[in-house]
Amino acid sequence: MRVRLKIWRQKSPNTRGQFVSYPVDNVNPDMSMLECLDVLNEQLTENGEEPVAFEHDCREGICGSCGFMINGIAHGPLPATTVCQLTMRHFKDGEELLLEPWRARAFPLIKDLIVDRRAFDRIIASGGYISVSTGSAPDGNTLPVPKEAADRAMDAAACIGCGACVAACPNASSSLFTGAKIAHLGTLPQGKPEKDRRAIRMVTQMNLEGFGGCTNIGECTGVCPKEIPLEVIAAMNRDYLRGNWHARDNVVTTIRPFTEWSYGSKLQIDEQSQS
Amino acid sequence: MATTVIGARETRPARFWAATNGKKVVMAITGAILFLFVIGHMLGNLQVFEGPDKLNAYGRFLRIVPEILWTVRIVLLASVILHIWAAVQLAARKIQARPVGYAKHENVVSDYASRTMYWSGPILLAFVIFHLLHLTAGVIHPGGEFVEGDVYHNVVAGFQVWYVSAWYIFSMILLGFHIRHGAWSMFQSVGINHPRYTPILKKAAAVLAVVIVLGYISIPISVLLGLVK
Ligand code: HEM
Ligand code: SF4
Ligand code: FES
Numbered sequence: 386m387r388v389r390l391k392i393w394r395q396k397s398p399n400t401r402g403q404f405v406s407y408p409v410d411n412v413n414p415d416m417s418m419l420e421c422l423d424v425l426n427e428q429l430t431e432n433g434e435e436p437v438a439f440e441h442d443c444r445e446g447i448c449g450s451c452g453f454m455i456n457g458i459a460h461g462p463l464p465a466t467t468v469c470q471l472t473m474r475h476f477k478d479g480e481e482l483l484l485e486p487w488r489a490r491a492f493p494l495i496k497d498l499i500v501d502r503r504a505f506d507r508i509i510a511s512g513g514y515i516s517v518s519t520g521s522a523p524d525g526n527t528l529p530v531p532k533e534a535a536d537r538a539m540d541a542a543a544c545i546g547c548g549a550c551v552a553a554c555p556n557a558s559s560s561l562f563t564g565a566k567i568a569h570l571g572t573l574p575q576g577k578p579e580k581d582r583r584a585i586r587m588v589t590q591m592n593l594e595g596f597g598g599c600t601n602i603g604e605c606t607g608v609c610p611k612e613i614p615l616e617v618i619a620a621m622n623r624d625y626l627r628g629n630w631h632a633r634d635n636v637v638t639t640i641r642p643f644t645e646w647s648y649g650s651k652l653q654i655d656e657q658s659q660s
Numbered sequence: 661m662a663t664t665v666i667g668a669r670e671t672r673p674a675r676f677w678a679a680t681n682g683k684k685v686v687m688a689i690t691g692a693i694l695f696l697f698v699i700g701h702m703l704g705n706l707q708v709f710e711g712p713d714k715l716n717a718y719g720r721f722l723r724i725v726p727e728i729l730w731t732v733r734i735v736l737l738a739s740v741i742l743h744i745w746a747a748v749q750l751a752a753r754k755i756q757a758r759p760v761g762y763a764k765h766e767n768v769v770s771d772y773a774s775r776t777m778y779w780s781g782p783i784l785l786a787f788v789i790f791h792l793l794h795l796t797a798g799v800i801h802p803g804g805e806f807v808e809g810d811v812y813h814n815v816v817a818g819f820q821v822w823y824v825s826a827w828y829i830f831s832m833i834l835l836g837f838h839i840r841h842g843a844w845s846m847f848q849s850v851g852i853n854h855p856r857y858t859p860i861l862k863k864a865a866a867v868l869a870v871v872i873v874l875g876y877i878s879i880p881i882s883v884l885l886g887l888v889k
Contacts, residue, residue, distance in 0.1 A: 457764035488760050557757035588681050597757030598680030598750040601845040607769030616853045623851025625681045
């Protein structure tokens with residue numbers, strides 16, 4: 386089959402970008418979207434042109450590296466798939482596909498279809514952990530985990546951090562991602578000790594990164610390759626409220642970036658720690 | 661990455677309000693107050709169908725104890741101010757959060773009402789201001805004299821002007837959209853979501869929105885049709 390790819394090309398964060406249209410002939414319908422881009426990149430390399438930069442790693446939908454908009458939908462038209470899992474047979478022969486990077490201030494563009502998603506890493510670093518005792522491994526069943534809690538935590542833990550929720554959200558909010566992390570740890574007994582602090586810190590970090598505010602529109606779940614439910618956002622709101630109610634002091638710790646690219650963040654890169 | 665301690669001197673309410681989630685909690689609570697008012701106000705207004713005596717008596721009843729009237733008015737005013745203040749700040753964040761827009765963006769699952777809250781809200785504000793000047797203060801009252809205390813007369817004379825009725829009906833439909841999303845969203849904002857009950861809540865929000873719109877617009881429509889005169 387043949388497709389025409391209209392791709393956002395941008396050399397670097399500070400240069401102007403534009404759409405460039407490329408015909409790709411002899412596309413195998415069983416190829417993934419990324420393999421189709423590989424074919425295009427071979428052509429471009431042979432012609433001495435710059436290949437299209439896109440992010441990828443596992444190519445089986447579990448790492449969260451890949452992702453871009455296809456015809457205005459994050460990860461393309463097929464629900465519950467990443468672009469690396471999306472095969473070309475889902476498109477019509479001769480179709481034109483518009484490939485655009487995630488657009489959000491908190492995800493500054495690096496090159497072509499690649500954006501800097503380290504704001505997500507900082508959200509996790511600010512509170513997405515649990516305390517464990519060091520020493521020998523605990524006995525198998527010392528901590529009973531209700532089946533339902535385990536299932537819910539597992540569903541939330543399926544989030545691969547791809548950023549599609551932010552990309553699809555009309556507010557460019559990262560609530561689905563942050564909610565998934567908070568629900569994932571907060572529903573398990575192991576995550577209870579930090580529950581209150583975690584919500585406050587992760588929410589504060591998310592707000593500092595320059596994401597928009599959630600207004601419960603729900604586009605995020607529609608494009609999420611892991612179908613994370615809107616319920617996790619309610620879990621975040623609940624824990625945040627609870628945390629604020631319980632908190633005994635006003636100290637919040639956040640993570641600041643110290644490398645370039647992260648200009649989406651409101652945190653100053655060379656800011657001195659204050660206490 | 662390095663850690664930074666922020667807000668050590670910030671008070672908790674200030675931090676709560678600074679967070680998007682905190683603002684949404686405030687919007688949910690103030691929205692709920694406005695929502696209850698909207699229901700109560702509709703039930704009161706429907707007494708127009710029971711004739712002038714009943715409606716005017718109701719109008720007088722509301723004013724028996726000025727302290728209560730003013731307490732309610734102040735709570736409503738404070739709710740409106742906080743609700744709008746949060747809305748404006750969230751809207752500003754929304755604009756800042758995506759400086760470069762999409763060439764193409766499709767909506768896959770969301771509904772129209774949820775995406776247009778930033779439109780239905782401000783139009784409602786314009787309506788509320790007009791409405792207060794029209795039927796509470798009587799400053800703007802085309803189509804006849806405003807008679808202080810004669811609520812029935814003011815309503816009927818007011819709605820006989822077709823463009824006043826049209827604006828009222830249009831605004832009430834937008835109120836319906838606002839409630840269609842807001843009435844379930846406020847639960848989500850304070851952290852209540854359950855896979856079994858939230859779908860029911862969403863349906864209830866839609867039904868309530870339709871009931872509220874029909875309840876309100878039945879009045880100008882009846883006046884225009886001459887059923888209430
Ligand atoms: C009769 C008056 C009103 C009622 C009953 C009402 C009710 C509500 C409710 C229940 C919510 C949901 C809150 C949440 O999810 O946390 C909401 C949200 C909202 N309202 Fe209002 N509101 C009214 C007037 C206004 C006005 C005058 C404005 C604008 C200036 C406005 C703008 C908004 C916005 C932007 C949202 C956010 C959308 C969202 O959070 O989903 N509203 N409203
Ligand atoms: S919640 Fe879904 S869309 Fe968002 S980052 Fe996680 S996997 Fe991707
Ligand atoms: S490349 Fe790993 S999820 Fe697509």
